């Protein structure tokens with residue numbers, strides 16, 4: 195704690211309200227270069243609000259968001275240009291556009307400069323299924339494929355930090371496993387990841403550190419292993435199956 | 446037979462002018478989900494820009510045309526900045542945009558009543574109206590062929606813009622989901638300005654041809670109600686729909702005028718609208734409501 199490394203992404207005392215409803219009341223977090231950090235929390239905790247506020251999609255009422263020490267713009271198109279991109283909750287692929295066109299949209303901020311060929315190849319290496327479906331309309335993809343497309347699309351802007359809002363939402367366990375495996379690979383290639391999930395176990399198993407968000411406030415944080423073992427977390431977020439799984443490790 | 450061919454050509458020509466207006470309507474609708482009733486104003490602005498350049502500046506038709514299209518494009522952008530953006534930034538309720546657009550239509554109309562007066566003005570004979578024989582089967586006027594050809598060129602250019610360019614792709618994405626397009630790093634306000642520029646630009650092409658056909662006056666924009674009907678018949682928000690709907694409407698009008706009576710034209714137009722709304726409320730190519738989230 196003596197030699198403070200500068201975080202790549204830092205959120206400080208962030209407050210967001212929807213009218214009279216306060217969704218985030220002073221949330222802070224740090225993500226260091228190369229990390230995978232997860233934020234877990236139940237329905238309505240404010241996870242999506244946090245992601246959208248970082249992206250400038252909802253107004254930040256107070257507090258600040260910094261990337262490598264400099265303030266992130268409040269306009270989302272500038273945020274993307276500055277090096278942060280989001281794979282949003284519910285995937286939000288452009289259904290009437292093809293897989294290729296969706297990926298091109300992800301590369302939009304790069305303008306005409308440079309070819310996107312290399313990045314397409316990268317995304318196709320991560321998700322070969324997208325390559326097979328390159329000309330297919332995104333709306334006709336399966337849920338898992340749409341999630342891969344949403345992640346691939348977010349990667350096309352070559353972000354320094356990739357934000358993921360519930361990538362496991364509505365997917366079968368086997369697909370979730372696949373996608374989380376790819377997230378690990380993406381991280382190994384130098385992309386820092388901030389992930390919010392209701393699926394706390396998967397998120398904590400993947401991440402280095404975790405935060406617990408509860409009705410708009412961070413109530414706990416620490417290395418993911420510790421959170422996984424924490425009895426309060428187990429009771430509140432990991433459910434019965436989780437408790438069993440972790441109890442077998444404990445003595 | 447000759448009358449039939451002649452009326453079909455006239456109908457396609459009129460329909461193609463409607464199409465230029467209807468696609469702008471539809472384009473704006475597809476992005477912001479409201480019917481921009483100031484669209485007729487853009488057409489009138491284009492008409493007066495052209496008239497002014499020809500009469501006052503002594504410009505040729507090419508220069509006057511270019512000034513008209515660009516002028517109307519910027520006027521449309523200005524309208525959006527002044528009247529719609531402040532509303533967009535405060536609320537998601539598109540009804541307010543609709544009401545604001547009705548207000549802007551009246552504002553634009555009255556600006557012209559005050560500045561240039563309400564009288565009908567004929568454009569100088571810059572577009573030839575000489576009779577032309579169509580493969581010896583029928584005669585039509587050069588004007589109809591030129592307006593048909595111009596519409597094809599401009600609609601083709603729009604299609605190329607939308608399908609081949611980066612901003613065209615962004616507009617198609619935004620038509621499906623504006624918010625998510627913003628999340629991709631698209632400057633949404635700039636995108637909306639581009640859409641309004643294109644809408645104003647194309648409306649002005651229609652405006653010039655309509656001014657030649659019917660003379661120019663501040664209320665000429667009221668004719669966009671036909672283009673609006675065409676856009677609804679084709680399916681609001683769908684560009685192919687807007688074009689097809691316009692051609693159907695133009696043909697219906699001219700065939701009615703040729704074979705029944707000119708006075709029945711509007712009756713037929715609005716009957717088509719009512720039938721469409723009864724049979725398929727989303728129009729020929731319309732998105733079903735559930736598809737739009």
Ligand SMILES: Nc1ncnc2c1ncn2[C@@H]1O[C@H](COP(=O)(O)OP(=O)(O)OP(=O)(O)O)[C@@H](O)[C@H]1O
Pocket residue numbers: 212215216217235236237238239240241242243244283392
């Ligand atoms: N557009 C909105 N208008 C009003 N209230 C909102 C809006 N979006 C979110 N909220 C409220 O803000 C709070 C946080 O919502 P948020 O979507 O951030 O939660 P979440 O943690 O992502 O939940 P979930 O796990 O269900 O996705 C909730 O109480 C929600 O009702």
Ligand SMILES: [Mg+2]
Pocket residue numbers: 241242243283360
């Ligand atoms: Mg959420």
